Amino acid sequence: MRHGDRVDNSEPMWIATARRPWDPPLAESGRIRAFCTGRKLRERLDFPIHRVFVSPFLRCIQTASEVISALCAVEDNNIEMTSENVPIDPSKLKVSFEYGLCEVLSSEAISSDLTPKDGNWDFDISKLEEMLPAGTVDHSAERVYQELPKWEESLMDARARYRQVIQTLADKYPHENLLFVTHGEGVGIAVSSFMKDVTVYEVEYCGYAHTRRAITFKDEQTFTSCKFEVSTMGSESGISYCPTSALAMDV
Template sequence: MSSPPSEKDPERATAVGDSVNGGAEEKKGEREEFLQNVVVMRHGDRIDNCEPMWISTAPRPWDPPLTEAGKIRAWCTGKKLRSKEHKIDRVLVSPFIRCIQTAAEVVSALCAVDEASLLKETSANVVLDPSKVKVSIEYGLCEMLSREAIRMDLIPKDGNWILEISELEAMLPAGTLDRSAERVYQEMPQWEEQHSAARHRYKEVIMALADKYPHENLLLVSHGEGVGVAVTAILKDMVVYEVEYCAYAHSQRLITFIPSGGFKAEDFKMLTKNGKTGICFYSREEDY
């Protein structure tokens, strides 16, 4: 996912600064280092996969919500993420309802005021401290807009894939929304995306968000394909063949902030092990 600054990537070169390789004027003791963690997570159980007849009467059949079991799974996953050594500072989420609802459950777990709340089976009536996490919606994390992910007969006739942003933001825990955050992707992708284009989008937006918030640990709530890309962008010889609901990929990189401005980032390392967090993959070499 990480690449060194070059003439082909002028924005990253600018962000890192002219003295990316160090210089006589820079003293090692003056640099600040941060171990950045990026977690890319799939949404919880979607209702159309559990109740096939739901589609026949749904006003928005291309944008299914979570089941109750899906909300509970998301809440439990949020509790797992809270228990990790690294604290999640910011959550960025796909604008599809199932992802918004997943993020709401996870954020509730991350923002719960006391540990006793985490013993509850659901997030209902949990007291939150919204200052613990910042949340915003990112179009670039959205579902792959192609017939591989969405049936042709379910495509919205008016081209409006998502609810109004104000409606989606209202679903997130009160006080957590970061209204100052600018999206990496200012608009939704256009139908119909090629599979390769969607995978490139996921890879691009994950890296862009990591670079945009280099001082923060991030949780990106997306879709199965996005989680798969988060793995294969780092483990390039791997093929992801299963991403369970609420599965997540955890990567980490060392960032050094340069006094003159910008930062130098090492390549991401994948911390997730095969089958441990709901993601299964194998080496391409096993095909031979």
């Protein structure tokens, strides 16, 4: 899932006084969209989400918090539009940070004028964990990427990173259904990596890709799996894509 609406898009002057201009929070509309998307997933999915992995960027953390609250709500109250005052059951799922799900760290995604001058992105994980619903954080989960990628990674490297994280964590937790809260490029890869001859050209805020695979267990630790297949259509998930061959013809 991509994060919700970011505040610097709805309030352009936000950057002028921001302490962390490279890390905008959600706009209020983004909080609402995230919570409502979580509620929609709860209603539509025929399986539970067991574990959530989230990018350390603030907009993704806030999105994950809203989605988790909707998924774990004790009662499905259709009146509520955000997580505020919504009681939850934190035992329903666990959440962890994953550096490999972070934004593409290059000037293609983040203006060089906005990046930290000392190169320190200043993600304090202990403080960020406090923003997530109480009782849901899993401190024991080991990250695929132990640190952030280097600045000015290529788009190709970033896409390979997203692909690796998805595959590695799926293999690490084969008994569980996972939700990744990340950025638009990461969601696009979740489609283009598993659909033949497809190019993703737009991912809306809170757009999501649903992939699944068949797994055969030999025992608790050993299994074989088929390739992932994308089972969510773009029209209902906020993702727009087309055949790569058609795109090439247009060019």
